Amino acid sequence: MANEIMDRNNLMKNFFNNDGWMNNFPSIFEDNLMEDSSLKTDIKESDKDYEVHVDMPAFDKKNIDINYQNDVLTVSGRRDSFNDHNDENGDMIMSERSSGRFMRQYHLPAADVKNIKATYDNGVLKVVLPKLEKETPSQHHIDID
Template sequence: MTNEVMNRNDLMRNFFNNDNWMNFPSLFEDNFMTDSALKTDIKENDHQYEVHVDMPDFEKKNIDINYQDNVLTVSGRRDSFNDHNDKDGDMIMSERQSGRFMRQYRLPAVDSNNITATYDNGVLQVTLPKLAKETETGHHIEIN
C-alpha cells in the first residue's frame, strides 16, 4: 500500500515539476482547445530555433506570438466553420475544431529582438535566433 501511494505521489510530483503544465489550456477560457490542434515541429542548430506550427484555416490577423521569460507562446482564434451547422440532420461526423488555441514552448537564450515569423499555406514558421555565446578571453592574474 505504501509503495502505491509513493508511486502516485512521485507521478504527480514529476508531472507538476516539469513543463507539462505549460501545455494545459486555461480553465477560465471559453471554448479553449487543447494543444493537440496545433501540431508542431521544432528544429535547432547552433544559431537558431525554427518552430513550425500547423494552423490551418487561421487568419493571420487572429494569430498572436509572444516571447517572454524563455517561453514562446503561440495563440490564435479560428472562427466556426460556415458549413458546420446541421440543420438537415445529415452530419455523421465532425472533427474540425474552432475556438481559441494556445501552445507554449520553452526555448532559452533567444535574441528576442530578432525573432521573425511567417504564415503561409496554414503553417506558421517562427525563427528564433540564439544569443551569441560570450567568448571568454581570459587573462593571467598576478599574485602580489
C-alpha cells in the same frame, strides 16, 4: 533540448492519466489537454537558431498571436466557427473540426528577441528564433597573487 521539451509536454498528460487520485475526476481535464496539443509542432535546433513549425489550419493570420518572454515562446490563436456546421437539411453525418481558442508554449532559452521572424503559409506557422551569440573572449588577463 528535445528531450527537455518532450518531458514538459508529457508531464501534464502523465499526471492526469496516472493511476492516482485524478482517475476519479471527469475527463474534462484530459479534453482540455488534448485541445492544447491539437497544435501539432516540429522544433529544430541548430547552433544558430531554433525553428518552430506549428500546424494551424483554417486560422486567419490576424487571429494568431506570438509572444516570447522569459525564454518561453507562446503561440495562441482563435479559429472561428465553421459556417458549414449549421446544416439546414441535416445532411451532416460527422463533424470533427473544432473552433475556439488554442495555445501552446515552448521553452526555448536565450533567443535574440529583436530578430525573431514569423511567417504563416498554407496553414503552417513558422517562427525562427536566432540564438544570442555567446561572447567568447579571445584574451583573458590572469592576475598573479
